[in-house]
Amino acid sequence: MDPKKMSAAGLDTQAVWAGETGPFPFGAAVMPIVSAATFAYEDLTTWQSVATGGSAGHIYSRNSNPTVAVLEDKIAALDGVEAAAAFSTGMAAISSTLFALLSPGDRVVSTKDTYGGTNVLFEHFLPRFSIEATLCETTDASAIEREIARGCKLLYLETPTNPTLKIVDIERLARAAKAHGAIVVADNTFATPINQSPAALGVDLILYSATKFIAGHSDVLAGLVSGRKDLVKQIHHFREIAGATLHADAAYAVLRGMKTLALRMARHNSNAQAIAEHLSRHPKVTGVYYPGLPTHAGHDIAKRQMRGFGGVLSFTPRGPFSAIKTVLERLEFAQLAAHLGGVATTAGPPAVTSHVELTAAERARAGIPETLIRYSVGIEDPADLCADLDQALSAI
Numbered sequence: 001m002d003p004k005k006m007s008a009a010g011l012d013t014q015a016v017w018a019g020e021t022g023p024f025p026f027g028a029a030v031m032p033i034v035s036a037a038t039f040a041y042e043d044l045t046t047w048q049s050v051a052t053g054g055s056a057g058h059i060y061s062r063n064s065n066p067t068v069a070v071l072e073d074k075i076a077a078l079d080g081v082e083a084a085a086a087f088s089t090g091m092a093a094i095s096s097t098l099f100a101l102l103s104p105g106d107r108v109v110s111t112k113d114t115y116g117g118t119n120v121l122f123e124h125f126l127p128r129f130s131i132e133a134t135l136c137e138t139t140d141a142s143a144i145e146r147e148i149a150r151g152c153k154l155l156y157l158e159t160p161t162n163p164t165l166k167i168v169d170i171e172r173l174a175r176a177a178k179a180h181g182a183i184v185v186a187d188n189t190f191a192t193p194i195n196q197s198p199a200a201l202g203v204d205l206i207l208y209s210a211t212k213f214i215a216g217h218s219d220v221l222a223g224l225v226s227g228r229k230d231l232v233k234q235i236h237h238f239r240e241i242a243g244a245t246l247h248a249d250a251a252y253a254v255l256r257g258m259k260t261l262a263l264r265m266a267r268h269n270s271n272a273q274a275i276a277e278h279l280s281r282h283p284k285v286t287g288v289y290y291p292g293l294p295t296h297a298g299h300d301i302a303k304r305q306m307r308g309f310g311g312v313l314s315f316t317p318r319g320p321f322s323a324i325k326t327v328l329e330r331l332e333f334a335q336l337a338a339h340l341g342g343v344a345t346t347a348g349p350p351a352v353t354s355h356v357e358l359t360a361a362e363r364a365r366a367g368i369p370e371t372l373i374r375y376s377v378g379i380e381d382p383a384d385l386c387a388d389l390d391q392a393l394s395a396i
């Protein structure tokens with residue numbers, strides 16, 4: 001198919017078709033799992049031509065693999081960018097991006113509210129290689145602009161944030177970073193390409209834990225980076241050497257999940273909105289964090305830069321830490337798990353899930369209450385989820 005026709009198609013259509021227009025080997029209707037570790041050649045001339053980039057093909061699956069390549073094409077199409085690379089996990093995509101692009105003496109500007117693992121990279125691992133990371137108040141755009149102006153190689157954003165659902169103004173900060181020659185990177189895990197298009201707002205590289213909404217069925221770990229071809233090429237090369245590649249089996253599971261990504265996100269969005277509104281009226285709830293609520297501090301920016309507000313919300317039940325134990329253990333339609341983005345609802349306190357690596361003091365500094373429950377709304381009937389929350393909250 002003409003690539004222009006694909007990029008003009010709606011996101012629902014691209015979720016099904018992008019990267020998968022075929023024809024596939026053996027006349028298969030879907031891209032098969034090419035489980036081969038390596039690719040064999042009958043003559044040295046062809047092998048050499050592929051190995052030196054003279055003709056298309058695959059040599060060894062740590063470097064490239066046909067099933068993985070289809071996944072890379074699909075995410076690049078959905079994000080409206082030139083290229084993509086797939087990794088074994090979201091953290092592999094994030095750490096490979098940072099280590100591929102940064103050198104000793106470089107400076108990163110980011111925010112306090114990035115995913116816990118990313119925060120550990122900034123606070124503990126990058127400094128070991130003499131790479132400084134300055135972490136600003138997440139919603140203080142002026143402070144972030146001031147730090148960018150002091151000079152930085154890379155601006156790293158995440159929005160909505162995990163787990164307090166803060167919203168960062170991507171377009172404003174990307175503009176500031178570009179004016180100072182910095183690379184702009186954004187973790188789009190919570191929004192997915194269905195709810196947010198960071199490249200259209202000035203982002204150079206988009207990161208995903210594809211383990212979450214992108215794959216959507218809680219049965220595979222994967223990470224993706226998509227964006228500018230020159231940068232993706234460097235990251236892809238780092239992956240070849242560092243080796244955190246994605247297996248074809250996992251790529252297939254992600255591809256199958258992605259065909260329903262647009263459908264699932266529409267339901268995640270409407271379910272989360274209904275539950276956030278329900279909880280914000282609930283007498284046993286003291287706070288609800290969801291960008292779809294008009295009372296949310298980032299609501300106006302979210303309305304501007306997102307097409308939907310996503311499937312994750314957080315809330316604080318009335319009472320001490322023991323109250324969240326009561327509520328969580330009584331929930332029947334929620335798995336207590338360190339996970340989000342699946343078709344089944346999952347819930348857990350960041351203190352034992354996404355931010356378990358941080359000390360209580362570090363969580364407090366990041367503005368994460370110890371009594372916060374992160375609730376990733378699945379695609380169930382919202383009336384059942386509200387009733388389940390009501391019966392659990394009634395016990396406190």
Ligand SMILES: Cc1ncc(COP(=O)(O)O)c(C=O)c1O
Binds near residue numbers: 089189208209
């Ligand atoms: C926003 C965000 N980014 C990155 C990651 C890391 O992804 P993975 O668990 O696939 O390594 C997570 C995991 O929860 C996440 O929530």
